[in-house]
Amino acid sequence: MKALLVKYKLVIKFILAFLLTYIILSILYKFYLQFSDGAKFYPDYMTHLVAKQSESLLNTFGYHAQVLPHPNEPSVKLIVNNQYLARVVEGCNSISVIILFVSFIVAFASKFKTTFFYILSGSVLIYTVNLLRIVLLTIGLYHYPYQKDIFHKVVFPAIIYGMVFLLWVFWVNRFSKLKRGNE
Template identity: 75%
Template structure:
């Protein structure tokens, strides 16, 4: 049994580190959501911020957009040209995806400074891609409402998770300690 632990030490370390970081960040985020009362920023600060930024980007692209609190559920309604097209819920703010990204990078950590910089820059990139994903999804729903299910359930999750995968591959191949050991 000891021989197996020695043989797969790096795999076990990766799994335990990933699970620890993921659990700590997820619990922290869950606590943030529990204590976010939505009185100032509805439904919570980050979801509200993504909704307002979506509205700003769409308006700047020439699509008259309004984002309003949903009266019946904790979400923000997106109206384009006065037509209710989508709602932005907590899951749309991208933080669960960023937590997943950070957990993987830490589990395959490299040098501390490089790891922190990659986490910060990768998180910002994921946030921006997620915001643009919502913008393009809203425009897509406006012009092609018949493809709502495919756009929301297949295409746009593929974009954000594809970006996470590419960032992971780049990290492992360029900066992680694992790559340095194999070189």
């Protein structure tokens, strides 16, 4: 048994670091959602912020967009040219994806400063691409409503998760301790 632990030490260390980081960040996020002030920022601050920024981007692109609290569920209705096209729910705010990204980077951590700035810049990139994803999805739904399922279930998840995967690959190949240890 000891030989197996020694042989797979790096794998076990990665799994434990990933799981511990993921669990801690997920619990903190759950507390944030539980105690967020839904009266001021509905349904929570981050989801509200993503909805408002999506509205601003759509207006910048020449669409008349507005966001309204959904009366029957914790989400924000995204309306373009007086047509209800999409809703922004808690899962659309990119925080869960960022938690997954951060957990992986921490599990393959490098020097503190390098790891911190990669997490920060990667999180900003994920958030920004997610905003663009919501805006493009909304524009796509406006012009091609019959493609709703393909847009929402295939194309746009591929964009966000594909980018996260590329960020992970770049991190492992360029910065992680694993890479430095093999050189």
